[in-house]
Amino acid sequence: MECRICKNKGLEIFLSLGKSPLANNFLSKEQLENKEETYPLELAFCNNCKLVQLTCIVPPELMFKNYVYVSSTSTTFKIHFTKMSEDISNSFKLNDKSLVVDVGSNDGLLLKGVQKFGVKTIGVEPATNIAEIAQKEGIETINDFFSRKVVNGVIEKKGNADVVTACNVFAHIDDIDEVIGNVKLLLKENGIFVIEVQYFVDTIEKMTFDNVYHEHISYYTLTSLNFFFKKHGMDIFNVQRVDSHGGSLRVFVKKTGGKHEINEEVKKIMDYEKSIDIEDLETYKKFANKVYEVKEKLISYIQDIKNQGESIAGYGAPAKSTTLLNFCNIGKDFIDYVVDDNPLKIGLYTPGAHIPVVSSEYLDEKTPDYVLILAWNFTHEILEKTKKYANQGVKFIIPLPEPKIV
């Protein structure tokens, strides 16, 4: 096994979460009868370029051609990506002569915000069912992976891009060297590449190990991102820590020699990572030990509630809950149902645990004693929406960084 970025053969496996089904592979009732594929879920650290990465890569066609995740399901994300589109359009003075291309554009949420500035936009989204949602909303979307053929077509039709964005998709890309080559080809000389990617320092500090699943091939720090972009003749010129998905990095990248000045924030975060020994395998081994401790804590917490004869429902059927529930062996004997507002998930069953996904109205029909907030990254929004159940005495459990009642 070699590192996917620097090809070094010195990978060290430091965390194993067992074998897991595909995180977004929700099942219909009929599919429950079939054998469910599971794949090893484990993380390895590269001693050379410091990238944390999966050891088992699942073909992208299996995960992304038909997809259930829709960015606009949560108000939090609608606000987040609308603000991001405004910040980028203002900071880089985008106008009707500008072109923005979004890689993994999902339902077009980010591009909708950019269009308000008169900017020309194109989405690239491999999931046919999701691309159709964006196209119906008037967001020009190419239903494909971000291939050289797609990029040549965009350049021919619209010219080179001022901005290419890739939010919650950069970590998902297997042929990342080819994709970066395509980004550089598509960008104008002073164009910029903006990615938002879950931040592994937040994962270590907030124990958000349920962000580990097969859609996420790489788990980046600024140190490993910096190595990667330098390898491709690009420079990180600005970086922001943002709170999406339990903590992410928004990284601004230019072609080496491009006009944008390097912001001091880059050195600040690089120095911080050095201060927490991010280049040292021991840091990751310590994290793994804590993951196993949190697992034991969560299982006994849930077990105690069940031993008292009380009922539990889940709120949110996020991809991350597939990892959390399957790694902790928490299934339908503990959780009666999970609610989700995404119509693409309602009526299906969660991967592995096979817990029914129902609409949030079901909380009225069968009010549980406890609600386990599986979409913990939206705790505030969920607690707001479920105030009436709290007033009826329902208790809410936040599972990570360790289980607690709110």
Ligand code: DWN
């Ligand atoms: O990287 C990825 C991120 C961007 O999104 C993808 N690999 C897959 C996906 O991960 P996720 O499913 O863990 O993302 P979320 O956004 O944490 O999922 C939240 C879930 O909770 C969604 O299924 C929607 C649901 N939800 C809801 O039903 N009502 C959330 C809120 C706030 C609500 O009010």
